[in-house]
Amino acid sequence: MMRIASSQMWVHDQDVALAFYTEKLGMEVRQDVTVPEMGNFRWLTVGPPDQPDVAIVLMAIPGPPMVDDATHQQIRDLMGKGFAGTAFLITDDCRKSYEELSRRGVEFSEPPEEYPYGIDSGFRDPSGNSFRLTQLNEDFG
Template structure:
């Protein structure tokens, strides 16, 4: 039996805003964008990883009640969720490109543990670490 992770979801406060960030600034591509009433299933994928999708999901009906949705949005906005990791060939160069595209960094590139990493957050507050691959 073959198994694998196909989609990992992130909670976002606004799916259109998240889509613009991931597509225009990070270079992800839309995989699926379908609606069922109020619910929208929106996934993107990195062009170099076509088998893996990142879900950009808004907390709320029909999955969550209003109070739960509001609590989830508050937790994400505070940066309380574990960071995701974006692998890059050259962290300083990627930092420069993304910063020029308007990505706000929470940590400038730093050398440690034998590599270079930097941190940023998406418009909803989800944290990212961008880590340079080891040579």
């Protein structure tokens, strides 16, 4: 059987991302390892405290030789538009979570709104990655 261990989010600055994910979203550091043999490559992961087997890799956008300059810029452009990927966060109370995260400094692009599947809101991280914060109704949960 296969299980998902981690998912990756491109970030402009790993330290800024780390502060956002831990201080504002309340996640915890899973791994923060620098590998000198790989040009000081930094493997940085975070995850929700109540899901110890799930991690988000906060991956710095690579440059040459991993990707050429044009590809690097394409990744940055997609991130700036919020189209480099989306993370879906589930909560028991979307409005309460929205208020709590807003107090911590998360800037929402969409406040909680009711949809056929539940209550949903949206925000982006400092690198432009898109997040949906959703309270699913019984038919979808």
